[in-house]
Amino acid sequence: MRNPxxxxxxxxxxxxxxxxxxxxxxxxxxxxxxSFVPLADREIKKVPLLRxxxxxxxxxENSTRTRTTFEIAAKRLSADVYNxxxxxxxxxxxxxxxxxxxxxxAMQADLFVVRHASSGAPHLIAQxxxxxxxxxxxxxxxxxxxxxxxxxxxxxxxxxxxxxxxTVAIVGDILHSRVARSDIxxxxxxxxxxxxxxxxLTLLPSGLEQMGVRVFTDMAEGLKGxxxxxxxxxxxxxxxxALLPSAQEYFKxxxxxxxxxxxxxxxAIVMHPGPMNRGVEIDSPxxxxxxxxxxxxxxxxxxxxxxxxxxxAGA
Amino acid sequence: MRNPxxxxxxxxxxxxxxxxxxxxxxxxxxxxxxSFVPLADREIKKVPLLRxxxxxxxxxENSTRTRTTFEIAAKRLSADVYNxxxxxxxxxxxxxxxxxxxxxxAMQADLFVVRHASSGAPHLIAQxxxxxxxxxxxxxxxxxxxxxxxxxxxxxxxxxxxxxxxTVAIVGDILHSRVARSDIxxxxxxxxxxxxxxxxLTLLPSGLEQMGVRVFTDMAEGLKGxxxxxxxxxxxxxxxxALLPSAQEYFKxxxxxxxxxxxxxxxAIVMHPGPMNRGVEIDSPxxxxxxxxxxxxxxxxxxxxxxxxxxxAGA
Amino acid sequence: MRNPxxxxxxxxxxxxxxxxxxxxxxxxxxxxxxSFVPLADREIKKVPLLRxxxxxxxxxENSTRTRTTFEIAAKRLSADVYNxxxxxxxxxxxxxxxxxxxxxxAMQADLFVVRHASSGAPHLIAQxxxxxxxxxxxxxxxxxxxxxxxxxxxxxxxxxxxxxxxTVAIVGDILHSRVARSDIxxxxxxxxxxxxxxxxLTLLPSGLEQMGVRVFTDMAEGLKGxxxxxxxxxxxxxxxxALLPSAQEYFKxxxxxxxxxxxxxxxAIVMHPGPMNRGVEIDSPxxxxxxxxxxxxxxxxxxxxxxxxxxxAGA
Numbered sequence: 002m003r004n005p006x007x008x009x010x011x012x013x014x015x016x017x018x019x020x021x022x023x024x025x026x027x028x029x030x031x032x033x034x035x036s037f038v039p040l041a042d043r044e045i046k047k048v049p050l051l052r053x054x055x056x057x058x059x060x061x062e063n064s065t066r067t068r069t070t071f072e073i074a075a076k077r078l079s080a081d082v083y084n085x086x087x088x089x090x091x092x093x094x095x096x097x098x099x100x101x102x103x104x105x106x107a108m109q110a111d112l113f114v115v116r117h118a119s120s121g122a123p124h125l126i127a128q129x130x131x132x133x134x135x136x137x138x139x140x141x142x143x144x145x146x147x148x149x150x151x152x153x154x155x156x157x158x159x160x161x162x163x164x165x166x167x168t169v170a171i172v173g174d175i176l177h178s179r180v181a182r183s184d185i186x187x188x189x190x191x192x193x194x195x196x197x198x199x200x201x202l203t204l205l206p207s208g209l210e211q212m213g214v215r216v217f218t219d220m221a222e223g224l225k226g227x228x229x230x231x232x233x234x235x236x237x238x239x240x241x242x243a244l245l246p247s248a249q250e251y252f253k254x255x256x257x258x259x260x261x262x263x264x265x266x267x268x269a270i271v272m273h274p275g276p277m278n279r280g281v282e283i284d285s286p287x288x289x290x291x292x293x294x295x296x297x298x299x300x301x302x303x304x305x306x307x308x309x310x311x312x313x314a315g316a
Numbered sequence: 317m318r319n320p321x322x323x324x325x326x327x328x329x330x331x332x333x334x335x336x337x338x339x340x341x342x343x344x345x346x347x348x349x350x351s352f353v354p355l356a357d358r359e360i361k362k363v364p365l366l367r368x369x370x371x372x373x374x375x376x377e378n379s380t381r382t383r384t385t386f387e388i389a390a391k392r393l394s395a396d397v398y399n400x401x402x403x404x405x406x407x408x409x410x411x412x413x414x415x416x417x418x419x420x421x422a423m424q425a426d427l428f429v430v431r432h433a434s435s436g437a438p439h440l441i442a443q444x445x446x447x448x449x450x451x452x453x454x455x456x457x458x459x460x461x462x463x464x465x466x467x468x469x470x471x472x473x474x475x476x477x478x479x480x481x482x483t484v485a486i487v488g489d490i491l492h493s494r495v496a497r498s499d500i501x502x503x504x505x506x507x508x509x510x511x512x513x514x515x516x517l518t519l520l521p522s523g524l525e526q527m528g529v530r531v532f533t534d535m536a537e538g539l540k541g542x543x544x545x546x547x548x549x550x551x552x553x554x555x556x557x558a559l560l561p562s563a564q565e566y567f568k569x570x571x572x573x574x575x576x577x578x579x580x581x582x583x584a585i586v587m588h589p590g591p592m593n594r595g596v597e598i599d600s601p602x603x604x605x606x607x608x609x610x611x612x613x614x615x616x617x618x619x620x621x622x623x624x625x626x627x628x629a630g631a
Numbered sequence: 632m633r634n635p636x637x638x639x640x641x642x643x644x645x646x647x648x649x650x651x652x653x654x655x656x657x658x659x660x661x662x663x664x665x666s667f668v669p670l671a672d673r674e675i676k677k678v679p680l681l682r683x684x685x686x687x688x689x690x691x692e693n694s695t696r697t698r699t700t701f702e703i704a705a706k707r708l709s710a711d712v713y714n715x716x717x718x719x720x721x722x723x724x725x726x727x728x729x730x731x732x733x734x735x736x737a738m739q740a741d742l743f744v745v746r747h748a749s750s751g752a753p754h755l756i757a758q759x760x761x762x763x764x765x766x767x768x769x770x771x772x773x774x775x776x777x778x779x780x781x782x783x784x785x786x787x788x789x790x791x792x793x794x795x796x797x798t799v800a801i802v803g804d805i806l807h808s809r810v811a812r813s814d815i816x817x818x819x820x821x822x823x824x825x826x827x828x829x830x831x832l833t834l835l836p837s838g839l840e841q842m843g844v845r846v847f848t849d850m851a852e853g854l855k856g857x858x859x860x861x862x863x864x865x866x867x868x869x870x871x872x873a874l875l876p877s878a879q880e881y882f883k884x885x886x887x888x889x890x891x892x893x894x895x896x897x898x899a900i901v902m903h904p905g906p907m908n909r910g911v912e913i914d915s916p917x918x919x920x921x922x923x924x925x926x927x928x929x930x931x932x933x934x935x936x937x938x939x940x941x942x943x944a945g946a
Contacts, residue, residue, distance in 0.1 A: 398703065
């Protein structure tokens with residue numbers, strides 16, 4: 002069975018998940034992104050690569066921030082961008098997802114950026130669109146958030162150069178995080194020898210060991226000697242459920258403070274996908290400290306999304 | 317009294333309704349649209365006809381799909397597009413419709429695309445705007461939806477060439493459909509010798525015969541020998557009211573199945589304005605069958621809206 | 632302490648409030664705006680001054696009209712515009728205002744247009760953004776609405792030429808009006824010898840006299856001999872509170888009728904920031920009369936916003 006993300010020439014035609022993407026494709030994306038980073042310093046931050054193309058931001062789930070990053074990336078590539086909040090429209094009129102997609106395809110879309118609460122929705126869409134239409138997953142349920150995973154890889158490569166000598170720790174609510182899944186797949190594919198997952202048992206999914214991940218419930222132990230710390234956002238709704246006792250309790254055990262950070266390597270970098278809960282999963286002195294590269298992730302994210310869009314649109 | 321849609325030279329300056337538009341204008345729109353259709357296959361799908369012009373999508377009633385088609389058409393003409401959801405703003409501050417319009421006109425709008433729940437709102441606006449401002453009706457109450465009517469005509473002409481030999485059936489909730497009204501006027505003007513309306517008595521308006529329409533309550537009888545079938549969307553809210561017994565009952569009598577379709581001419585085309593209720597007014601094998609031209613309608617709709625915008629902006 | 636709106640060369644780098652802006656800067660804005668006014672009559676209403684720049688409309692408080700005027704101004708300067716309704720996104724996820732701003736800055740924003748219900752929010756943002764990012768206040772709480780104040784000055788200068796011989800009356804709910812504050816500061820700075828505030832005691836803030844304003848509770852007396860009348864919008868919510876008896880009662884005492892207007896100079900102009908409550912603060916014959924310049928204010932407002940954007944982006 003062919004990888005649904007690649008065309009018959011093995012080129013990336015959709016970005017649905019980092020899982021199963023060959024290392025060469027990951028490197029192609031990171032290299033292409035690198036060529037877009039210097040644009041940010043130019044007077045005119047645009048290139049004409051997608052001029053005349055139509056990019057549709059199909060957000061079945063609201064996320065102003067993620068939508069904006071894709072909108073910026075598309076406009077910097079000179080595409081025309083259409084923002085569609087689908088909850089408020091046809092979905093409520095009882096039209097099926099695929100009828101909605103077929104309709105938008107018939108409007109001569111070139112690229113769909115899809116955010117959906119259901120895992121697998123972008124895959125389903127990619128299976129049904131016409132050959133000239135490309136699909137990028139901007140987050141589906143608990144499944145994947147591949148551009149976030151890729152920008153994390155870009156950031157790590159930027160600061161650490163060589164993936165094959167790193168120890169990377171992912172900390173927090175790994176169970177509900179699509180970012181964690183995307184990161185684990187990408188790190189493994191890029192040759193990171195040691196990936197660690199740190200969190201309370203209730204927030205750790207089963208099967209991590211089979212993915213080659215070392216699991217820690219004790220944060221001090223897990224952070225020892227790591228090069229990269231990826232903090233995850235703790236979603237407030239978890240707190241209200243039975244999974245966690247309280248924000249204070251969580252912070253005490255799994256919040257990243259300067260004391261805990263000192264256990265990592267002195268040149269370790271601290272990452273977070275945002276938005277941060279200061280005082281819950283991360284302490285302010287760390288978030289604003291000189292080891293934090295959280296805002297750089299955002300900047301690199303624009304270049305990575307430009308790279309993905311230009312690669313799939315050229316396939 | 318002059319036709320409010322035409323200027324003193326008889327040129328189209330607003331598109332408010334298909335009713336009363338001369339055949340020459342309808343043909344001008346269809347011919348212009350035809351010139352835009354090939355754009356879809358070009359690398360850069362844009363022309364500079366409306367460059368530097370400001371198109372305002374004034375949606376007093378939400379419709380993401382219709383708004384998007386106009387946004388695409390305007391951007392392909394290189395216009396700047398502004399999307400205004402008016403419910404959420406001045407309307408709630410008690411400002412009158414005309415004060416809102418005057419304000420937006422003072423911002424040097426060139427073109428208003430207006431969707432409004434009240435029949436006649438686009439007419440009222442067209443009567444009050446400055447001479448350099450043009451108004452396109454994107455659906456007003458139960459009254460008209462002229463660009464949908466025009467794209468239906470474009471689709472029929474594309475597949476059937478000659479209007480003057482056709483039998484066209486419109487099926488379903490004709491009483492509440494602005495599309496049906498626009499279609500009947502356009503078909504009659506373009507010389508279609510036989511237009512049929514098919515539906516339950518509770519969904520057929522009075523006065524159809526005076527418009528030259530043959531009325532059928534029996535679908536099998538109405539479909540016999542037709543060249544074109546225009547299915548209408550059944551709005552869910554009708555079902556809950558007293559007008560209809562149930563979706564199943566409706567489908568049994570007026571849903572388009574392959575069996576019923578077989579009563580039409582073998583080369584009959586099936587149209588639907590979308591969004592479809594599969595299993596209510598149309599059966600999936602018909603919607604996805606080879607006689608269906610439903611997605612082609614959507615594609616042609618972009619070209620038709622580009623045609624209307626470029627014609628009125630040039631008047 | 633340096634003026635937070637000026638850079639070390641004394642150039643305008645943020646527009647936060649009219650208060651404290653030197654007369655030379657006000658004149659620079661008005662002169663630049665004047666150069667943009669003729670654009671409105673050109674076939675293509677655009678200039679490439681902000682081409683490739685990213686303007687973010689950050690509206691923490693909804694205002695379709697104000698947002699649209701900034702969007703138009705930015706697009707006429709050829710910028711890329713991103714509309715962010717922040718209520719619906721990160722704010723609800725508990726992220727701090729400054730983290731949101733840092734994130735958007737990291738996306739390489741060039742200009743933030745900020746509307747916020749809290750007085751001082753744009754100042755706070757301006758203090759924290761990177762040096763290449765500029766902030767324009769589009770209304771903060773009761774504090775300031777400087778572009779409205781500047782377009783009022785532009786309008787007065789356009790019709791009256793010389794500020795130094797004018798008597799200007801501001802009428803209505805001065806207590807809650809950010810427009811009134813901005814106007815008073817600008818008028819004073821530009822050398823208007825007599826500024827009057829007219830309204831019921833409950834809607835007049837204390838301290839007006841210290842700002843050099845003459846206070847009137849009797850409208851007939853206050854309007855005598857004035858050159859310019861700036862009517863303020865009466866917000867409906869005031870009416871429901873204890874501050875005012877009723878709309879009818881308010882109109883009787885402070886609504887601008889033709890009778891009251893006759894007390895001003897015969898060539899007096901009537902201004903209003905919109906949206907108007909006809910029959911509350913202003914009578915329809917006045918609003919639509921030949922002394923009203925209300926719609927001209929809107930047109931000039933686009934040029935003034937273009938001026939402010941191009942000046943700060945060049946600083």
